[in-house]
Amino acid sequence: DIQMTQSPSTLSASAGDRVTITCRASQSISTWLAWYQQKPGKAPNLLIYKASNLESGVPSRFSGSGSGTEFTLTISSLQPDDFATYYCQQYQTYSSDFGQGTKLEIK
Amino acid sequence: QVQLQELGPGLVKPSQTLSLTCSVSGDSMSSGSYLWNWIRQPAGKGLEWIGRVFTSGHSDYNPSLKSRVTISLDTSKNQFSLKMTSVTAADTAVYYCARSPPPDSSGYYGYFQRWGQGSLVTVST
Numbered sequence: 001d002i003q004m005t006q007s008p009s010t011l012s013a014s015a016g017d018r019v020t021i022t023c024r025a026s027q028s029i030s031t032w033l034a035w036y037q038q039k040p041g042k043a044p045n046l047l048i049y050k051a052s053n054l055e056s057g058v059p060s061r062f063s064g065s066g067s068g069t070e071f072t073l074t075i076s077s078l079q080p081d082d083f084a085t086y087y088c089q090q091y092q093t094y095s096s097d098f099g100q101g102t103k104l105e106i107k
Numbered sequence: 108q109v110q111l112q113e114l115g116p117g118l119v120k121p122s123q124t125l126s127l128t129c130s131v132s133g134d135s136m137s138s139g140s141y142l143w144n145w146i147r148q149p150a151g152k153g154l155e156w157i158g159r160v161f162t163s164g165h166s167d168y169n170p171s172l173k174s175r176v177t178i179s180l181d182t183s184k185n186q187f188s189l190k191m192t193s194v195t196a197a198d199t200a201v202y203y204c205a206r207s208p209p210p211d212s213s214g215y216y217g218y219f220q221r222w223g224q225g226s227l228v229t230v231s232t
Binding site: 001032034036042043044045046049050055087089091092094095096097098099100101 | 153154155156167168169170171203205211215216217218219220222223224225
């Protein structure tokens with residue numbers, strides 16, 4: 001298994017803020033990383049794939065970067081709809097692994 | 108637009124077999140080289156990939172669950188299925204089916220582009 005560690009686990013922010021979530025892999029995964037947003041009672045929604053590619057239909061305020069073992073998801077200006085839990089996922093190996101999640105809360 | 112829907116019993120007794128089906132609509136499962144996955148999420152916890160099946164019928168499984176899990180597809184019915192044996196309370200979770208795009212130019216695959224809405228399965232007497 002590749003261990004995926006997200007930080008922080010909880011993040012308090014206000015609408016309009018710029019926020020960054022970090023995901024670290026226990027070994028290099030090149031750029032084989034995806035980010036998802038999940039709201040309560042709903043399935044996750046793909047935001048970013050291959051570390052920095054924005055999924056179709058996802059607002060441009062979301063961006064991803066990184067390679068190797070360290071990755072970031074940035075939301076440039078938080079909107080009320082962005083308060084949710086975010087997960088990273090590696091797919092460098094045949095067995096996928098998710099981070100533990102980062103809950104983005106309203107300050 | 109492809110849609111996925113999980114179907115199956117919401118309650119399974121301990122030691123029995125959990126069986127779920129994912130019904131795919133809006134696209135034919137045999138029309139492309141997509142990958143078909145099962146993922147689960149215990150209440151209040153994170154996501155765990157269970158396994159995937161390719162349109163060829165080949166399957167991959169999470170090593171931690173491999174001994175208990177079988178994923179298969181039935182393209183004639185446009186659906187794929189999950190069977191998990193010897194379940195315990197630890198298997199209580201929302202189970203999602205999801206579709207991954209075909210392998211890219213580098214041969215990599217495995218992120219989840221389309222998801223079902225999820226199905227809660229409770230393991231209890």
